[in-house]
Amino acid sequence: MASVTFKGNPVTLPGNEVKVGDQAPDFKVLANDLSEVTLQDSKGQVRLISVVPSLDTGVCDAQTRRFNEEASNLDNVKILTISVDLPFAQKRWCGAAGIENVQTLSDHRDLSFGEAYGVAIKELRLLARAVFVVDSNDKVTYVEYVSEATDHPNYEAAVEAAKQAK
Secondary structure (H helix, E strand, C coil), X not given: CCCCEECCEXXXXXXXXXXXXXXXXXXXXXXXXXXXXEHHHHCCCEEEEXXXXXXCCHHHHHHHHHHHHHHHHCCCEEXXXXXXXXXXXXXXXXXXXXXXXXXXXXXXXXXXXXXXXXXXXXXXXXXXXXXXXXXXXXXXXXXXXXXXCCCCCCHHHHHHHHHHCC
16 A cells, blocks of 8 residues: 655555556546536546645645646646545635636545545545546556655656556
8 A cells, every 4th residue: 555644644545556557446526516427427538637635725726726737738638636625615716726627526425536546544534645647448557646645746747647648
């Protein structure tokens, strides 16, 4: 299992660690309008899944804005940002931040994504920072579990992996 800390303290990540080459686990999260969204809803597209603890923090805000900017350089790539923020808060944040190229999704209801991808922080009921790229055939082609949840991911590597995925 991935070893992750939050503000220097080790945290427990129940679930399975996802690895490159794995079939991407399905999940059920909520869109900003409270409709259910699954991995299969974007089947046939490359997905860059950006996972953040909360959009209301500096690094999560910057991460989501960065992937929103990168979206214009990525053809046939759907960018999903998943957190446990409430869908209403995500919608409000996106409106205030001018985010239009990233779909924010909430895993607050039952941590379906967090447990399927091994990013649910047991002690805090937040998601650990991570980035996954899933190709159009639902194979995982890139994985980064950020070892310290308050650090930035490797944006360049994630974007390059999304460009290379088919």
